[in-house]
Amino acid sequence: MAAAxxxxxxxxxxxxxxxxxFIAIASVVVLIIVAAVTHxxxxxxxxxxxxxPQLAGVIDHLMANSGAGENxxxxxxxxxxxxxxxxxxxxxxxxxxxxxxxxxINVEIVSRSLYDVTIAFTPGEIAQMTALDPGGGASLRYxxxxxxxxxxxxxxxxxxxxxxxxxxxxxxxxxxxxxFTVGPAANVVALGFSAFTGFCAALVxxxxxxxxxxxxxxxxxxxxxxxxxxxxxxxxxxxxxAAELAPLADELNALLQHNREVVERARRHxxxxxxxxxxxxxxxxxxxxxxxxxxxxxxxxxxxMERFVERQLRRARVAARAESRAGIEAxxxxxxxxxxxxxxxxxxxxxxxxxxxxxxxxxLEAPVEVTFRGEREDLLxxxxxxxxxxxxYGKSRVLITVVPPETPxxxxxxxxxxxxxxxxxxQIAVVMQRGARLDEAASGQGLGLSILAEAVSLYxxxxxxxxxxxxxxxxxxxxxxxx
Amino acid sequence: xxxxxxxxxxxxxxxxxxxxGDAGYAVDTADNGxxxxxxxxxxxxxxVILDLGLPKVDGMTILKGWRSQGRSMPVLILSARDxxxxxxxxxxxxxxxxxxxxxxxxxxxxxxxANVRRTSDQVSAVLESGDLxxxxxxxxxxxxxxxxxxTAYQFKVLDYLMHHRGRIVxxxxxxxxxxxxxxxxxxxxxxxxxxxxxxxxxxDRIVTEKGLGYRLVDPAAANG
Numbered sequence: 001m002a003a004a005x006x007x008x009x010x011x012x013x014x015x016x017x018x019x020x021x022f023i024a025i026a027s028v029v030v031l032i033i034v035a036a037v038t039h040x041x042x043x044x045x046x047x048x049x050x051x052x053p054q055l056a057g058v059i060d061h062l063m064a065n066s067g068a069g070e071n072x073x074x075x076x077x078x079x080x081x082x083x084x085x086x087x088x089x090x091x092x093x094x095x096x097x098x099x100x101x102x103x104x105i106n107v108e109i110v111s112r113s114l115y116d117v118t119i120a121f122t123p124g125e126i127a128q129m130t131a132l133d134p135g136g137g138a139s140l141r142y143x144x145x146x147x148x149x150x151x152x153x154x155x156x157x158x159x160x161x162x163x164x165x166x167x168x169x170x171x172x173x174x175x176x177x178x179x180f181t182v183g184p185a186a187n188v189v190a191l192g193f194s195a196f197t198g199f200c201a202a203l204v205x206x207x208x209x210x211x212x213x214x215x216x217x218x219x220x221x222x223x224x225x226x227x228x229x230x231x232x233x234x235x236x237x238x239x240x241x242a243a244e245l246a247p248l249a250d251e252l253n254a255l256l257q258h259n260r261e262v263v264e265r266a267r268r269h270x271x272x273x274x275x276x277x278x279x280x281x282x283x284x285x286x287x288x289x290x291x292x293x294x295x296x297x298x299x300x301x302x303x304x305m306e307r308f309v310e311r312q313l314r315r316a317r318v319a320a321r322a323e324s325r326a327g328i329e330a331x332x333x334x335x336x337x338x339x340x341x342x343x344x345x346x347x348x349x350x351x352x353x354x355x356x357x358x359x360x361x362x363x364l365e366a367p368v369e370v371t372f373r374g375e376r377e378d379l380l381x382x383x384x385x386x387x388x389x390x391x392x393y394g395k396s397r398v399l400i401t402v403v404p405p406e407t408p409x410x411x412x413x414x415x416x417x418x419x420x421x422x423x424x425x426x427q428i429a430v431v432m433q434r435g436a437r438l439d440e441a442a443s444g445q446g447l448g449l450s451i452l453a454e455a456v457s458l459y460x461x462x463x464x465x466x467x468x469x470x471x472x473x474x475x476x477x478x479x480x481x482x483x
Numbered sequence: 484x485x486x487x488x489x490x491x492x493x494x495x496x497x498x499x500x501x502x503x504g505d506a507g508y509a510v511d512t513a514d515n516g517x518x519x520x521x522x523x524x525x526x527x528x529x530x531v532i533l534d535l536g537l538p539k540v541d542g543m544t545i546l547k548g549w550r551s552q553g554r555s556m557p558v559l560i561l562s563a564r565d566x567x568x569x570x571x572x573x574x575x576x577x578x579x580x581x582x583x584x585x586x587x588x589x590x591x592x593x594x595x596x597a598n599v600r601r602t603s604d605q606v607s608a609v610l611e612s613g614d615l616x617x618x619x620x621x622x623x624x625x626x627x628x629x630x631x632x633x634t635a636y637q638f639k640v641l642d643y644l645m646h647h648r649g650r651i652v653x654x655x656x657x658x659x660x661x662x663x664x665x666x667x668x669x670x671x672x673x674x675x676x677x678x679x680x681x682x683x684x685x686x687d688r689i690v691t692e693k694g695l696g697y698r699l700v701d702p703a704a705a706n707g
Contacts, residue, residue, distance in 0.1 A: 355635065356590075
């Protein structure tokens with residue numbers, strides 16, 4: 001028992017359910033103890049209530065029917081009517097005794113049920129029965145003996161009195177063994193008590209189970225919500241929480257917010273650092289162009305630094321995009337980017353960029369206005385990537401066509417084609433494959449499609465390469481629209 | 484040719500000053516936004532090279548201020564900020580070109596040259612051909628009141644055609660007027676520019692006279 005108790009306490013340190021079980025078991029133990037004590041006190045009181053008037057009645061009867069006999073002895077004229085006074089060991093007894101001057105008693109008359117046995121009173125008990133009241137009278141006394149003539153506890157009532165014409169003082173004693181008289185009633189009471197105690201214990205166990213099941217349910221919900229945050233399905237804990245958990249949820253949200261800020265700060269820091277490096281790199285690059293003793297060495301290292309900066313900025317951008325992934329996937333409102341004006345700006349920027357390199361005619365055909373369901377920077381970057389490649393590899397023409405979606409909220413298409421060399425089918429296959437992977441290729445190498453592929457997959461778009469009717473490469477970028 | 488360089492990095496500022504000076508420009512410099520803004524407001528520059536991340540006042544604010552005051556000199560933004568949305572924003576605020584750091588000095592000089600040329604021999608006048616308008620002072624081109632974005636060379640071609648509207652301008656003449664002498668150009672470049680211009684201002688405004696050259700017309704006018 002003690003070992004099991006200790007084991008429970010050990011468990012309670014780790015499990016809230018075990019704590020609740022521990023409390024429940026302790027409650028049940030206390031309940032049983034209290035019930036047992038209450039039952040003992042209650043049944044004793046019940047016994048007295050039932051037995052005492054009966055005993056008093058019998059004493060009255062004995063006193064009323066006692067008188068002096070012919071030889072100066074006490075005579076009982078009428079025996080109380082109850083067959084049990086006649087049966088030995090029946091549990092009902094009476095006796096009439098004279099009180100001796102030394103305090104002892106001499107039994108004069110006994111019920112037939114006491115013929116074979118006697119009630120063994122101690123001197124103290126005798127004194128209790130025979131003592132006079134302070135006023136000199138004698139009242140009814142009750143006492144309980146642990147062992148009666150039949151070995152069971154008995155309840156005794158006694159009263160001293162004198163009888164006319166007789167000199168002695170007499171004590172009238174009536175005893176009953178409750179077991180034989182009120183026993184069946186006591187059994188009913190005990191049964192009632194046991195049933196009630198059992199019910200209470202079951203209630204405690206049941207309530208505890210419910211507490212584990214329903215009382216701890218908010219905890220499980222909190223756990224699910226936290227898991228959703230970890231998986232990136234939610235940004236913060238949004239639900240309604242029990243009053244006890246709400247502060248915990250608030251603290252967690254504050255912690256998440258703090259974390260985001262730390263990450264954001266770190267990212268901004270890296271971004272700022274990378275940006276800050278660009279100016280000195282520009283200076284160094286200009287300086288290396290002037291030649292000098294270590295010209296080649298400097299040039300290599302400056303290029304190395306440039307690549308590093310580009311890579312860091314790209315990484316920060318990818319991370320930032322991953323951050324907004326949840327919002328984009330949920331189709332969050334606010335992500336509405338008109339396509340044509342932005343493509344127009346890109347056309348202008350690329351005309352400007354390539355104007356002094358080569359004469360290239362970039363034309364944009366957008367028959368209807370289409371709205372991209374996503375961020376402006378992403379659209380610009382994806383389209384710019386394709387347009388830049390087309391300008392780089394095209395001979396004199398780049399054609400950009402916007403194809404509206406076939407269904408509402410479907411995918412619209414930005415087709416970018418050029419009249420350059422184009423790619424062979426095998427090369428297209430290689431490009432598509434590489435584009436699907438997120439490699440961190442150095443900037444300016446190849447088609448630089450990894451960032452593009454990453455953004456396209458984020459928006460659940462598509463990117464395909466084909467041969468253009470113009471002779472060069474035809475890139476088809478499909479992205480979700482709002483209309 | 485006066486050029487203003489607003490750049491807070493001392494070394495880069497000096498390099499730009501040297502390179503531009505060697506290319507024959509008179510160069511003023513400012514190392515913070517406040518001075519740069521003041522110089523741009525008060526001095527007549529042929530071009531400004533403007534950094535965006537500047538102490539005191541940032542480049543975008545300066546540019547917005549100049550344009551709202553009607554200062555129309557070409558502005559080339561030279562910035563480390565390389566997001567497309569930032570480039571587009573710069574253009575929308577009235578920048579004429581956008582170059583990201585790190586850059587090749589050669590490319591910068593080429594772009595400066597292109598942007599300066601556009602406005603160099605300007606006559607402060609608005610040229611008109613029907614609802615096509617070209618403001619030689621601000622470099623703004625509108626069709627039916629709608630602004631059209633033209634690059635430096637495209638502007639140059641249109642500017643020349645409008646100065647000689649109604650007359651046939653040969654391809655050789657255009658090439659000669661638009662490019663510096665040291666500039667090697669293959670002649671179909673002009674064809675490409677004409678193609679772009681036609682798309683931007685309307686196909687029927689520039690008529691090809693076979694074997695002779697191009698002629699700017701007003702398609703709305705009865706006799707062309």
